[in-house]
Amino acid sequence: QVQLVESGGGLVQAGGSLRLSCAASGRTFSRWSTGWFRQAPGKEREFVGGINWSGNSTLYADSVKGRITISRDNAKNTVYLEMNSLKPEDTASYYCAASPAVPTMIIYTALDYDYWGQGTQVTVSS
Numbered sequence: 001q002v003q004l005v006e007s008g009g010g011l012v013q014a015g016g017s018l019r020l021s022c023a024a025s026g027r028t029f030s031r032w033s034t035g036w037f038r039q040a041p042g043k044e045r046e047f048v049g050g051i052n053w054s055g056n057s058t059l060y061a062d063s064v065k066g067r068i069t070i071s072r073d074n075a076k077n078t079v080y081l082e083m084n085s086l087k088p089e090d091t092a093s094y095y096c097a098a099s100p101a102v103p104t105m106i107i108y109t110a111l112d113y114d115y116w117g118q119g120t121q122v123t124v125s126s
Contacts (some may be wrong), residue, residue, distance in 0.1 A: 002026040002115045004096050009120030013084055016124070020081040022096030022117060031099045032072035033107050038092035038122075045110055048094070050081045051079060064090075075077035086124045093119040 007022040020036065035050035046069060049060040051070045058070050064083070072079040077095060097113035 001039055002029050002032075002098060003119035004098060005114055006094060006096055006117040006120040009094060009122045011123045011125065014087055014126050015125055016017075016086050017082070017084045017103075017117045018086065018122060020083070020094055020120060020122070022079040022081070024077045024079075024098065026077070029098060030072075031103050032098045033105060034072065034079045034096060034098045035068060035101050035107055035113060036079075036094060036096055037110055038094045039119075040092040043092075045095070047108045048081070050106035050108060055103075057106060059108060061107040069097050070097050077112070083122075086122075087088065088124045088126045091122060091124050 005023050031053045033052050036048040037045050038048050039045040047061055049070045051058045055072045067085045069082045085114045096117045098115045099113045
Protein backbone atom coordinates (compact mmCIF):
# COMPACT_ATOMS: atom_id res chain seq x y z
CA GLN A 1 0.00 0.00 0.00
CA VAL A 2 1.22 3.49 -0.85
CA GLN A 3 -0.01 6.68 0.77
CA LEU A 4 0.53 10.02 -0.95
CA VAL A 5 0.53 13.34 0.87
CA GLU A 6 0.64 16.65 -0.98
CA SER A 7 1.87 19.86 0.56
CA GLY A 8 3.01 23.31 -0.47
CA GLY A 9 -0.24 24.82 -1.61
CA GLY A 10 -1.38 28.25 -0.59
CA LEU A 11 -2.42 31.72 -1.67
CA VAL A 12 -0.17 33.50 -4.13
CA GLN A 13 -0.47 36.56 -6.32
CA ALA A 14 -0.60 36.28 -10.07
CA GLY A 15 2.89 35.96 -11.45
CA GLY A 16 4.12 34.24 -8.34
CA SER A 17 5.52 30.77 -7.80
CA LEU A 18 4.81 27.72 -5.70
CA ARG A 19 6.42 24.35 -5.27
CA LEU A 20 4.16 21.47 -4.38
CA SER A 21 5.46 18.25 -2.91
CA CYS A 22 4.03 14.76 -3.04
CA ALA A 23 5.55 12.59 -0.34
CA ALA A 24 4.93 8.87 -0.47
CA SER A 25 5.15 6.05 1.98
CA GLY A 26 6.27 2.70 0.70
CA ARG A 27 9.62 1.73 -0.73
CA THR A 28 8.28 0.84 -4.17
CA PHE A 29 7.05 4.36 -4.95
CA SER A 30 10.41 5.18 -6.48
CA ARG A 31 9.63 2.68 -9.24
CA TRP A 32 6.22 4.12 -10.10
CA SER A 33 5.00 6.60 -12.65
CA THR A 34 3.57 9.72 -10.97
CA GLY A 35 1.24 12.40 -12.19
CA TRP A 36 -0.20 15.71 -11.06
CA PHE A 37 -3.80 16.64 -11.64
CA ARG A 38 -5.92 19.59 -10.66
CA GLN A 39 -9.59 20.25 -10.19
CA ALA A 40 -11.29 23.60 -9.95
CA PRO A 41 -14.82 23.97 -8.56
CA GLY A 42 -17.39 22.88 -11.10
CA LYS A 43 -14.78 21.51 -13.47
CA GLU A 44 -13.47 18.07 -14.25
CA ARG A 45 -10.15 16.87 -12.93
CA GLU A 46 -7.46 17.60 -15.50
CA PHE A 47 -3.97 16.31 -16.10
CA VAL A 48 -1.25 18.84 -15.32
CA GLY A 49 1.85 16.76 -15.90
CA GLY A 50 3.64 13.56 -15.10
CA ILE A 51 7.00 11.95 -14.64
CA ASN A 52 8.23 8.41 -15.10
CA TRP A 53 9.90 6.38 -12.38
CA SER A 54 13.44 7.47 -13.11
CA GLY A 55 12.66 11.10 -13.71
CA ASN A 56 14.23 11.15 -17.16
CA SER A 57 10.90 11.67 -18.91
CA THR A 58 8.21 14.24 -18.23
CA LEU A 59 5.02 15.33 -19.93
CA TYR A 60 3.13 18.58 -19.41
CA ALA A 61 -0.31 19.76 -20.37
CA ASP A 62 -0.39 22.53 -22.94
CA SER A 63 -2.13 24.84 -20.47
CA VAL A 64 0.90 24.83 -18.17
CA LYS A 65 3.79 23.99 -20.47
CA GLY A 66 6.68 26.36 -20.02
CA ARG A 67 5.46 27.39 -16.57
CA ILE A 68 5.85 24.17 -14.60
CA THR A 69 8.54 21.62 -13.90
CA ILE A 70 8.00 18.19 -12.41
CA SER A 71 10.89 16.42 -10.77
CA ARG A 72 11.44 13.65 -8.29
CA ASP A 73 13.86 12.62 -5.59
CA ASN A 74 13.50 8.87 -5.23
CA ALA A 75 15.80 8.80 -2.23
CA LYS A 76 13.21 10.94 -0.45
CA ASN A 77 10.18 9.25 -2.04
CA THR A 78 9.00 12.67 -3.16
CA VAL A 79 7.78 14.17 -6.41
CA TYR A 80 7.71 17.93 -6.91
CA LEU A 81 5.61 20.27 -8.99
CA GLU A 82 7.19 23.67 -9.40
CA MET A 83 4.87 26.30 -10.82
CA ASN A 84 5.93 29.72 -12.03
CA SER A 85 4.12 32.68 -13.58
CA LEU A 86 0.94 31.56 -11.88
CA LYS A 87 -2.37 32.79 -13.23
CA PRO A 88 -5.79 33.06 -11.57
CA GLU A 89 -6.96 30.22 -13.80
CA ASP A 90 -4.42 27.95 -12.10
CA THR A 91 -6.56 28.12 -8.96
CA ALA A 92 -7.58 24.58 -8.08
CA SER A 93 -6.99 21.67 -5.78
CA TYR A 94 -3.88 19.86 -6.89
CA TYR A 95 -3.53 16.10 -6.55
CA CYS A 96 -0.69 13.71 -7.10
CA ALA A 97 -1.30 10.19 -8.25
CA ALA A 98 0.87 7.13 -8.70
CA SER A 99 0.73 3.87 -10.59
CA PRO A 100 3.03 0.85 -10.76
CA ALA A 101 1.58 -0.29 -14.08
CA VAL A 102 4.02 1.22 -16.60
CA PRO A 103 6.84 2.84 -14.66
CA THR A 104 8.85 3.81 -17.72
CA MET A 105 5.95 5.75 -19.21
CA ILE A 106 3.84 8.71 -18.21
CA ILE A 107 0.16 8.16 -17.60
CA TYR A 108 -2.11 11.07 -18.35
CA THR A 109 -5.53 9.56 -17.70
CA ALA A 110 -6.83 9.76 -14.15
CA LEU A 111 -8.60 6.41 -14.32
CA ASP A 112 -5.29 4.62 -14.86
CA TYR A 113 -3.81 5.76 -11.56
CA ASP A 114 -4.15 3.51 -8.54
CA TYR A 115 -3.20 5.81 -5.67
CA TRP A 116 -4.14 9.40 -4.96
CA GLY A 117 -3.28 11.99 -2.40
CA GLN A 118 -5.83 14.12 -0.58
CA GLY A 119 -4.96 17.25 -2.53
CA THR A 120 -3.58 20.67 -1.70
CA GLN A 121 -5.29 23.95 -2.53
CA VAL A 122 -3.64 26.52 -4.75
CA THR A 123 -5.28 29.92 -4.98
CA VAL A 124 -3.92 32.59 -7.30
CA SER A 125 -5.20 36.10 -6.78
CA SER A 126 -5.32 38.66 -9.55
